[in-house]
Amino acid sequence: MKCVGWKCSFSLLVWLGAVLFTAIPLSAQQTPASSTAPVTMMASLAAPETAKTVSEKLAQLDKDVKAAQSSADNAWMLVSAALVLMMTGPGLALFYGGLVRRKNTLAIMMQSFALMALITVMWALVGYSLCFGGDGHFIGSFEHAFLRGVGADPNPDYSGTIPQLTFMVYQLMFAIITPALITGATAERMKFSGTVLFLTLWFLVVYAPLAHMVWGKGGLLNASLGGKFPTLDFAGGTVVHISSGVSALVCALYLGKRTGYPKQPMPPHSLVLSFIGACLLWVGWFGFNAGSALASNSLASSAFVATHFGAAAAALSWSAAEWIKNGRASALGAISGAVAGLVAITPAAGFVGPMPALAIGIIAGAACYWMVTKVKAVFGYDDALDAFGVHGAGGTIGALLTGVFAQQVINPIFGADKPVGGLDGHWSQVGNQLVGVVIAWVFALVGTLVLLKIVDLITGVRVPEEHEIEGLDITQHGEEAYNLES
């Protein structure tokens, strides 16, 4: 869970303090005894004043140590926040942008970018507070509405060493990318007005409660701050990937297939763009997962390594599956596999060692390949860019496998020497994970369906067929991605 990283740092502080405290009495005893010793300066002072000076110095030292640690953690967390923003723009925008047909490139990129602006403003007004204010079971409070009380001081419930401002802006980046992931399922046929309205409402009605339930203090699924069903979700397997992936499926079903699908060919217009996007996602994901330690500590290193290994293993297993099936390994397959691995390792990153990370990656790569090639074809839904096949499926697999592979040597989230996951013998954690998964699925399914109905009444959700054929770039935004005459 996210709020555990600071505990390690805190124990380091305590240890440092203890070393200092044992050292002080020695010098205090020595000073009055020998006035000729090298400590003459101190000896010339009266004893009570010496004690006062020492304790003042000690307090100062304590403050300095805390400030130094805060600086280190803050530096990493600000970089992480920037990395996670980079995942949406340009990462996801390029990844999705390359997968659509030429006439819809700007439209899909614009959806990601619009969310960067829109969710940021929503976050400042009420979003942060609804996710991380108060201690309700299902949703936060208005405690921090308009960012009231969010300043330089840390929020000890979540991160004891960094300014709450940093925590707030870091969490914001997660709230931006999550709705942006859904646009992969609605691509090439959803109205811009409908998209904006739907995703804004979705952020308030689906994301905020789920984020609070899993990460917020007192949340129903929180693992370390008093949840009823402690679900392990280090960086967003349920909150980010299941929520967006399952909602993506609902959107794909509600909107219906793109005109001409699946008879008409709709190959990606530029895998080069997708390739660059996927590589940016991989790098950005270090901020996403390792940053979720909320400190620049050894847990961050552990999550960083697990993230990288999960991505690599999944790229290989997707490619291998493709090679066996088609006799060739494609670039699109390799990058899709890497993204699937990154998705699946997200809930597990701060709980599993490197070898389980490889295992999670291998399973996720092959399973997501099967989802997007077989399952999608069998059921016939048009999840245009496979937001469900990769994020919904990968997130679910990752969340369940986290319960299997989590170990207390990596992250003693339930307390020292308490078993965490199946590898520790605590198999009932898989049950807890299942509860989290089911709640996230049901919540996303119902919330999305209701919101789509409402948005359909207000702005409509789907563009007219002639606009779809002409392309969303021109009909929704009045511009083209590629002006060949100019």
Next chain:
Amino acid sequence: MMKIEAIIQPSRFESVKDALREIGIEGMTVTEVRGHGRQKGHTEVYRGREYTVDLLPKIKLEMVLPDALVNRAVDTILKTAKTGKIGDGKIFLSRVEEAIRIRNEERGENAL
């Protein structure tokens, strides 16, 4: 005057062009085109979805030549563009009524 239109494999283009230059043909117009004859394209697979791509990239050469040069040019193209596989392309010949050089309004074979 005859016009030669040759649609050839992109991989043979450089050889054909060089061979034509060697027999003294100076001017030609080249276009990258897509199309198919009997060759029925190839399949591409994106995330498990197969697409048959039946319009294949080809190169189209166009040149208008004096009658005396036509046979040699056709022979040269046949020799250098051939790989022996389906998809090697075609040559079309047609008679040209008139040619005019825009710069000085020369007409007929002088304009070529």
